[in-house]
Structure formats: structure tokens, C-alpha cells
Amino acid sequence: MAEHSINGAANLLIGAVPFADSLGMAPSSSHRTGTVKVDSGELGLALDRRSEVPLYAQLAGSLRSQIESGALPVGARLPSTRELAEVLEVHRKTVVQAFQALEAEGWVEAGVGQGTFVRRPGGRPAPDGGTGSAFPWEEVGPSNPTRDEDLREFVLRQAPREDSVRFTGATPDPALFPADEFRGILDEVLRTEGVHALDYGPAAGLLSLREWLAARLSAKGIAATADQVLIVNGSQQGMDLVARTLVEPGGRVLVEEPSYSNGFRLFQSYGAQIDGVGTDEDGLDPEALRSALAKGPAQLLYVMPIFQNPTGAVLAPERIDPILETAAEHQLAILEDHFDADLVYEGEDPEPIRRRDTRGQVILLGTFSKILFPGLRLGWLLLPPPLVERFVQIKQMADLSSGLLVQHAMDLYCRRGLLDRHLERVRATNRSRLAALSAALEREMPEGVTWRSPRGGMTFWMTLPAEIDSLALLQTARRLGVEFSPGSLFFPNGGGARHLRLCYVRETEERIRTGVARLAEAVREEMARGREEPARPFV
């Protein structure tokens, strides 16, 4: 159990029940099943080697349901990783991973030299060393769909190597932040606006900033007025307000497949059923949208037409009208996310869906976080007029208003033309990094790995040979010192194992070249392993 990190106190291990180590296994071709005797009865464990679910995840899930059912009571000791590995005929690392996943979720707890014990999920010591019995928080409130996270999260939570090249996180490079320039702007705001910049602001946001945004959008052919603009705390809050206002529990939300995982998880947290709609190199497929709607009505379509996250695709202009018409026919509201639409490195500005929206069915979402500072938490929604009042009310409920000081600063920064100047610098840097990435991939990647260079944005989508699972590749890549986002993260209903996403805008060209060399090495290792072990499990 040396692999376990110890967190949590031993006083949680109430009445440890020894776990019986008599295990009777009934082998079959691709399945391993077994029963385990414990005080409270027999436990069944089943693994399916042909499943898309990694073995460690299957084992963790099996143990978790035994804990949930009470078959494995609080305090019970789990068998050792060595024992379980032998009986289930899996690598010991698989068992360790399963245990680590359960520990990260709070189901089990490791004690030094004592083994692994079942604890109350989420349970921790009572505060203040109090003597009263702990309040049963787990019984309060609606069930929280976000708590039952996919085990991929566990892999992603593991700490990377110190010197890792990180192709994760679609966020701008802090090295480019114009911190000094912004310091001058903040100083000026506080000198000129004084205390007024520190008071409560309007719920819809600072009028001057909304006017600037409306004018900027109008200049791009997106008719907008300031009263349709709502300032929010980054695009995440924009999405949250949309979900809260328009998504009903049990309702259906359509998202591109693949799509931004924080987006569809958010909709799931409101009780929505998420269905993926097929995409290709030209973005969302209108035919796939029609098919999805033929299966039943939906409340919302969440779509990123410009430099889609994760694929980097741009929606073909000839697809916009069919999408709008299909949506109108089915009373499907559209949330169009322009998270990095300004980051164009090549060719014309792609066309937004909202520009052709004549019915007022599109909500447009944007942010300053991808071109300027995420730490200000400023984004915006452009709303169809009938929604404005509802959204302002919901924004007030959520947090009254966004911070006024940072809105004043952003407004002055934009009106001085500094945003556009900064955007040019960011575009130039990102363009060079994208070129460095493409060149390195051409040079380093073994045959069978494919990609299509985007012409803007922050994300780069790759496809692996059939025998490689990107989650397994990530384990190898991490050891070699490079991080990326496995494709399965972006598929709401499973799949994506052959894909991975690289974000290249936070690393220098030199580090990009190092990262790609390491990644190519990891791919070669995995390909070699794939040849040795064709029906290869996760580890």
C-alpha cells in the first residue's frame, strides 16, 4: 500500500470489520467474476475485458456499489491490492488505481501499514472537535449529478511532472498579460471615478462597457444594442444563467460531439439529458441535428461555430441557415459560444450564427478571458430582447451584479484601443506557436496519427491509430513529461478514446517542440505495446 497517499484522520475508521480474504472466482473468456465473503454476506465482483470502460474503473465501480448498498459497511477493510490482482487476474496497478479513485471520491481511506478501509462517503471529522453527533449533510439537498464524476477526472487530477509540457487548459498565456498597462488603467479609474467605481453596479453591467460591446458586435455585422448585453462573470456564468433560465430537469440539451465538457456537465447539473450531435471538419452537421430532433424535442442547442473546442473546426457558412431553420421549426433555442472567436490566425473572420438570426432565437456568449485576463472574470451575453428582463433578474439572484471596478477598468482599456492592440500581439504569438506545433508534429509523429490544423482559436485535435486509447497514452505521456486532454473528456455519451486535444497557446515554441517529441515517444511506446497485447486493458 505504499502507493497510497495518506489523507484524513484515523478516527474516521469507526469499528473496522476485517475483510474476509476467501475469494472464489468463476473465470470465463473475457469476463472475470468473483465473490468475496464478508461479515454482512457475499460480494460479487465482475470485470469485462471487452468493455470500453477501463478495468480499474470497472473494479472501482463494482466496489463503490457494494459500499453504497451497505454490503461493504463503513470500517470494513478491503483485501490487499496484491490479493485482488491475483484473483481477478489483473495487473496490481489496476487495483491500485481503482483504490486511488475510490479514495479520491471519499469512499475509502488508507491508513499507514493498515490497509484500506471503507469510510462514509464525503465523511470527515466533525468541526471544532465537537462532541455532538455529526449533522447528516449527505441527506440534505437534491442529489448532485456532479458528484458522481467520471473516473477520467481522477486520472486528470494526478499531479504532472514538474517539468511537464502542458498542452492542457484552453487558457491564454499569462506571460502575455499586459499587467503594467492594466495597472495604469486601474489607477486612472480609481483617480477619475473614485468611490463610485467601488459601489454596487447595475445588475446588467456597466452601461458604458455594454455600449462598447454592442458597438463592437455591430461593427462585425451582429446587430446589437447595449440593453441586450448582460455582463457576467466569465462565460461559465453566462452558460450557467442560460442553463438556469432555460433548462428544465428532464429536458434535453443538444451539444456538438465532441464539445466543451464544462458546458455539458453544467447542463447535466440542472438535470438535463445531454445528447451529442455529430460534427465534421465543417462543424455541426445540419443533418445530424435534424436526426437528433426527429428523436424528440430539445430545449437548447449549445454550439461553438468558430474554432470549436475541442476540434478547432469552423462551421461552414452554408450550414448556418439550415441549422437556424431546423431550430426554429423545433422551437430549439440556440446558445452560440464565441469563447475564442477573436483569435483568427489565417483567412477571413468566420461567420457567426447570430449574424443571420432573424427570429431572435440565438443567445450569443462571449468572454474577455481568452484574449485578456481570466482573473477579472468578465464575460457577456447578447440576449434576444424578450429574455433580457428574465436574465437580469436571474443575474441579480445569482450575485446581484458583476464587480464594478473591473468593469470600469475593462471599459477604459477597451475604449483606449488597448484591447485591439493586445489582441494583435496575442494573435501573432499564437500563430507562431501553432506553426511550431504543426511543424513539430509533421516531423515527429509516427504514421497513423492524424490531425487537421485549425486556422484560429486555442485547441488542436488529433486522432490516434485504432489500437491506442488516449487515456492510456496519457499515463505514458505523463511519465515522459507531456500533458494533454484525452478525447473521451469531450464526449457526453461515451467514445472519443482515439482522440486527444492539445492546447498550445500557453507554451513557448521551444517547449512545444519538446512536448511534441515526448508525445511522439509516448505514442510509439503505446503502439508497440498495442502490437504485443492487442486486446490490451487500460493499464
Place this chain on the structure above:
Amino acid sequence: MAEHSINGAANLLIGAVPFADSLGMAPSSSHRTGTVKVDSGELGLALDRRSEVPLYAQLAGSLRSQIESGALPVGARLPSTRELAEVLEVHRKTVVQAFQALEAEGWVEAGVGQGTFVRRPGGRPAPDGGTGSAFPWEEVGPSNPTRDEDLREFVLRQAPREDSVRFTGATPDPALFPADEFRGILDEVLRTEGVHALDYGPAAGLLSLREWLAARLSAKGIAATADQVLIVNGSQQGMDLVARTLVEPGGRVLVEEPSYSNGFRLFQSYGAQIDGVGTDEDGLDPEALRSALAKGPAQLLYVMPIFQNPTGAVLAPERIDPILETAAEHQLAILEDHFDADLVYEGEDPEPIRRRDTRGQVILLGTFSKILFPGLRLGWLLLPPPLVERFVQIKQMADLSSGLLVQHAMDLYCRRGLLDRHLERVRATNRSRLAALSAALEREMPEGVTWRSPRGGMTFWMTLPAEIDSLALLQTARRLGVEFSPGSLFFPNGGGARHLRLCYVRETEERIRTGVARLAEAVREEMARGREEPARPFV
């Protein structure tokens, strides 16, 4: 119709149907009922002079349900205010008020010299002058309980006189904001932290600020560790995250009666049923809590034990244990709101409930908005350990994290001791203002008006003689140049007409004296009117 302000375009008035002006009324003692013939049938209108609901609100409600049912179709012209006033035997102002309320809610629209027309609720012109039919947003999403606002809101939305003394809004005086000091702090943060202060921050908030808060709470006898502190965008977001995590649709939330209206409206917006629990000058009554729980289970108790908003009461220390025990017995979670607990002007610091919480059943909510700057939008939650992970996840869903730059600045401001120094200044100013308010009330108020001076906080609660309704008083007071919050705002289930709340911390002593003189004049006017017209309607 000169009283109507004109907003909105005439192109909304699709196929105006003339409103028949044949009205047949059936008078009774305290009721006025009448029927109105229109193309689509007959409309019934009923007013009850003995109801607590103001007449204008009854009329607006009656017309609104006719519009909702379709009996009054889109485009129908309403009869003139003069006609309706004659037939219903009410003052014409009552009808004008009803029309204004409907207009503010988007149900009707005034055209210059044309009268008032029914329009689609919330309907406005399609964006971009588009030619397609408008998207039916009103059919998308869950029904929104916040949209059907009480008509009190309408009264409160009316613009006050330019020179009005404003005893509304429990917010600090911007004149006291240490803007220059804070400018220096921000400058220092950006010079020392540089770009790191502008990047994404941790979802739970800046560790250093959480440590400072935990140490400060611990120094006050509230055992706290940094990992139990979650930084949020002001206490409104704190409440929102609590509601989102712990309140289920159809669940029951107990609040003090009276209580902070944005609080219980927020819980209502999550589908909770709100029940008031009786309070007196010693705060929440434990007996009333027991009675409320005897009627059925509840999920959450929302309580402000220290300088309660609106009453200013402090919870008596001997009530804390009974409240905690009753809550534990009924698995009732407690949200304790310390919105202005630091604003002590006299005597010892009042005791928080959380200090005696041995079971971990209390969530503590605090904010910087009431002592420093609301415009930063910074507040915090102190969470029982089993809730931490759930809340961090929900915070991430809501907006990823609070702004990092302002957290760095607040952290430095606090660690330099500047918050405590500023707090002393605010306390001294507020103490003098409270004294000025008390003295002026003693001097000016006619007999029959009563109050109990608080010893801290921002709010001052008054009780009017039985014959005065504070909503009616507000209309008179507004004319005389003074604003306050009518008591009915703070009662979730009706009542409170005899009370009003004064917030005195945003006005100077001289303006406070002027305001009280105007308020006393308004009270005398209303008392005189009350004697003339005992069963007096709202206007």
C-alpha cells in the same frame, strides 16, 4: 393618458381590437364587480375594498388574468382610465397605477394619444428588424417564480424625487470608501504579483485570503480552517450556492419573520416553500421554530442573529442552544448570515450561533460589502467539512472562481490591518448617524409611532399606528422627499403593513434630520387621512 410614459414601438400593436365601452356593473357593499364586453366575450372585473391587497393591485391582477386567459387578446385596447374609474368607483389614480404596473410588467403598451393596448407579455420587436416570426421564448425553460413579482416592486421602482432623503438600501456610504488607499493596494498587488494576479484563481478562492478569514473567525471564537472557507461574489452568491446545493423544489425553507427579502425570494426561485418563523426583540423565537417544525420537516433555516435585517435585533444568547438542538433533532440545516455583524456600535460583540455548533450543522455567511466595497463583490462561506467539496464543485459550475485580482487586493488590504482601521471609521460614523436618527425621531414623530434603537448594523425598524399602511405612507413620503422600505417587503407570507425599515448609514446627520422631519410630516398626513376615511383603500 398623459400620465403614461411611452416606451416600445407601435409595430407591436398587431391588429388592434377596439375595446367595447359597454360596462355593466353590479355593486355590493364592499365589492365592486363589473363585466366588460369585448370581441372575444365578456370580462369580469372584481374589487374588494376590505382586502389587504391595494385596489390598484386588484385591478391590475384582474386585467392580467384576462390577458393570460386570452379573454383580452393581444392588440385589444383597454378602456380609458376615466371610464374604468367611474364604473369601478375608484380614484382615477388607482386605474393609472394599475395600468402602469401592467405596463412595467410588459402586459400592456401605451401609444401617444391612442390609449393602452394589450401586448404579448415580455414581447418586444424582433432583433435586427428581422423578417422571420419571433422565437417563442416564453415557452422555453422552467416557469420563473421571480417573474410574477409582487406589485410592491412596482411602487418601489418608481423614481424618487431628486432631492429625496433615501433611507432605503442596506449598503454602506460610498463617501466613506477608502478609494485612494485601495488604489495604492491594487497598484502594489500588480507590481508584486504581476500577471499571476490576472490569471484564473482556485475555485475555492485565494488561499491567503481564506487563511486570513479563518484566523479572524478563530480569533472571535469561531473555530475555522482555511479549507472550510469558500470565497464567493458577495453574500448573494453565497446564499445562491446554498440554495442550489441544499434546497429542493417543493422543499421547505424557514426564515425569520420579517427577513431579508432577496433571501427568501432566492429560495423561492429554487422552488422552495417559504415559511416565516416568529421573532421578537430577542431575535428568532425557539418556540416558534419548534411549532414550525411540528407542522412538517424543513430543509433549511435562514437566520440573521446579529443586527437582523430588517429589525436590527440581536439573538439572545440563551436562545442559541435551544435553536441548535431543535434544528439537530429535525435535521434542519442552518444558514447563519452575518451580513453586518462587524458593525457593533454599543456593548459587547453579539454571539454567533456557529460558535456553539458542535455538530457541524451551521453554514456561516459573511461579506466585505457592508464594511468596505460592495463593488468588489467579495463574500465568503464557512462550511461544515462534509460540504466543502460539493460547494467547490458548484462554485466551479457557477463561474469557475471569483476574480483573483480583487481577492489579492482584499487580502493585502486586510493583512496590512487596513480593514480593521477602516472598520473603526465606519463604526464611528454609523454610530453618530444612528444617534442623529434616534434623536430626530424622538423629536419629530407623532405619538403612536414606535421603535427600538438597535445597537449595531444598518437597519432601523419602526411600527406605525394601526390605521397607517406603510405602502400608502411611502407614496406620501415620496412626494415629501423621503424614501424608506415598506414593511410588507420583509414578510414572505403577507403582513407587515404597519412596519417600515429605515437604513440610515448612507445619509449624513443633517440629511437624516431632514428626512425624519419629512417622514414625520408624511405620517401626520396619513394619520389625518386615516381619521377621515377609516376603511381607506390604498390610494
